[in-house]
Amino acid sequence: MPSGGDDQRHVAAPVASPLLRVENVGLEYRTTERTVRATHRVSFDVFEADRFVLLGASGCGKSTLLKAVAGFIPPVEGSIRIDGQTVAGPGPDRIVVFQEFDQLPPWKTVRENVAFPLRASGRFGRRQAAERADRYIEKVGLSRFADSYPHTLSGGMKQRVAIARALAMQPRVLLMDEPFAALDALTRRRMQEELLELWAETRFTLLFVTHSIEEALLVGNRVGVLTPHPGRMRAEINTHEWDASSEGSAAFQAAASRIHRLLFENDAPGAEGTA
Numbered sequence: 098m099p100s101g102g103d104d105q106r107h108v109a110a111p112v113a114s115p116l117l118r119v120e121n122v123g124l125e126y127r128t129t130e131r132t133v134r135a136t137h138r139v140s141f142d143v144f145e146a147d148r149f150v151l152l153g154a155s156g157c158g159k160s161t162l163l164k165a166v167a168g169f170i171p172p173v174e175g176s177i178r179i180d181g182q183t184v185a186g187p188g189p190d191r192i193v194v195f196q197e198f199d200q201l202p203p204w205k206t207v208r209e210n211v212a213f214p215l216r217a218s219g220r221f222g223r224r225q226a227a228e229r230a231d232r233y234i235e236k237v238g239l240s241r242f243a244d245s246y247p248h249t250l251s252g253g254m255k256q257r258v259a260i261a262r263a264l265a266m267q268p269r270v271l272l273m274d275e276p277f278a279a280l281d282a283l284t285r286r287r288m289q290e291e292l293l294e295l296w297a298e299t300r301f302t303l304l305f306v307t308h309s310i311e312e313a314l315l316v317g318n319r320v321g322v323l324t325p326h327p328g329r330m331r332a333e334i335n336t337h338e339w340d341a342s343s344e345g346s347a348a349f350q351a352a353a354s355r356i357h358r359l360l361f362e363n364d365a366p367g368a369e370g371t372a
């Protein structure tokens with residue numbers, strides 16, 4: 098039997114370097130009275146075209162982590178790097194879509210809302226920005242509403258505008274903080290499917306926060322499961338096999354149950370496993 102030999106064992110396959118590297122990140126809120134530790138030494142890598150989901154119970158620090166990646170909150174320990182560069186503040190390479198429906202300036206039409214950051218970035222003139230805006234408005238199926246104002250749109254339509262506005266900027270990473278949580282169940286499902294269709298078309302890199310196990314399984318190709326407060330990374334799970342057609346299947350339900358146990362049992366076995 099041929100021996101493995103030291104030489105063979107030391108030949109490693111080339112590994113792609115991550116687009117986003119979060120390493121041992123601790124995040125805190127400090128007031129004069131007390132310090133709240135939001136996350137403790139959280140590490141994860143996000144690669145180009147990943148759909149990485151941060152999943153955890155309320156208060157585990159998911160939103161705080163997303164804000165730190167966006168550059169709004171500096172880590173008290175550890176590091177956050179994009180393309181090897183330490184994140185030192187907000188930048189156009191990271192755009193956040195929030196849950197709130199009031200994230201669009203109400204005095205701007207849909208087209209103006211999408212075009213404005215393009216012009217403000219200095220990368221596009223008025224006409225180029227409007228053309229690009231129209232292209233992305235079409236991608237989210239809102240061409241008929243390009244001249245409408247946000248208050249005339251439903252919650253789902255407003256979120257589509259926010260997504261179009263973010264994607265038109267072509268960020269290195271799209272950050273989404275429970276973007277569909279305030280929508281009714283049917284609209285939420287449709288938006289999840291549309292997001293996946295947009296991803297299949299443009300292959301953007303996504304960091305998505307949710308407390309819904311089902312949403313994490315559907316939206317993500319990888320899921321980072323966080324422990325309750327303060328958030329630590331409990332497990333990382335490959336979820337690329339699941340899509341809208343798998344929901345309801347026994348295998349999907351079993352995967353959801355396994356994640357549920359990871360989330361809520363103190364010493365869940367197989368914490369580094371694959372669902």
Ligand SMILES: Nc1ncnc2c1ncn2[C@@H]1O[C@H](COP(=O)(O)OP(=O)(O)OP(=O)(O)O)[C@@H](O)[C@H]1O
Pocket residue numbers: 126127133134135153154155156157158159160161162308326
């Ligand atoms: N501005 C703040 N000042 C002090 N503590 C805060 C602040 N914002 C959040 N926290 C605390 O930090 C911890 C993490 O909050 P965070 O909002 O990141 O959690 P989350 O997992 O996103 O929760 P949810 O799903 O409910 O939004 C919580 O204990 C929260 O109370």
